[in-house]
Amino acid sequence: MNNKEKVLEIIKRLDSRYPNVKTALNFNTALDLLVATILSAQTTDVNVNRVTENLFKKYRTARDYANVSIEELENDIKSINFYKNKAKYIKNLAKELIEKFNGEVPKKMDELVTLPGVGRKTANIVLWNAFGINEGVAVDTHVKRISKLLGLTKNTDPDKIEQDLMEITPREYWGKLSHLLIMLGREICKAKAPQHKICPLNDICPSSGI
Template identity: 85%
Template structure:
């Protein structure tokens, strides 16, 4: 089985286990998702969802984020790791969206990564979950670790891993692959205690035989 065949089999099996896979972050608008994804760096989605439950009722447009005093926004998200930096990113990107994009969220990778605090992972999450656009594969810690365990990449740099996965995965499945691997990492293939017996990819994973 070559890598292209292997990744299709991985997706087929994981789709059976996670038929309605999507981001665990709660959102109603693309702006909501962008803010939530920025907040999610180095913290859990559960923590983010607790904060955004109130946050998204208060901040509904880019103008709300742009006009609020920085200290007030920091206070609203202070239970999140690195909240001061993240508040800065959110305020600055809101201003950029107003100045350069008429307050609308762009729908391309190039434009999204030009926003403060937005890298390829965040852009990929927003593009696929909010717009159904596949421009790349979001590589978080789960995707990075599991794709290497499965022998899909030898790289450790997220952008190189993304390129490796894009080469072997059908374009229309890029967004789905990322979220399937994330679900597997959260439920079964945990870094400290992987549950090989319950893993649907057991026979495809070299690490299960170590």
């Protein structure tokens, strides 16, 4: 089985286990998701959802974020790791959205990654979950680790891993693949204690015997 065949089998099996997979971050709008994804760096989605439950009621537009004082925004997200830096990203991002995109979240990768605090991972998450657009594969720590364990890549750099996965995966599955691997990483293929015996990919994973 080559890697193109393997990735299709992986998607088939994981899609059966995790139907209708999507981001675990709660959101109503593309702006909500963009903010939530920035907040999610180096913290849990559960913690982010706890904070954004009230945050998204208070801030509904890019102008709301742009006009609030940095101190007030920091206070609203202070339970999040690195909240001071993230508050700066969000305020600057909001100003850029107003100045360059009429306050709307752009639907193009090359435009999204010009925004403060937004890299390809964040852009991919927003594009697929908010707009249904497949521009790439969001590579987080789970995707990075599991794609290597499965033998789908030998790289360690997220951008190179993304390119490897895009080359072997049909475009319509790019967004879904990321979230399927994330679900597997959270439930079964945990970094410290992978549960090989109950893993649905056991027989096609080179690391299953380790």
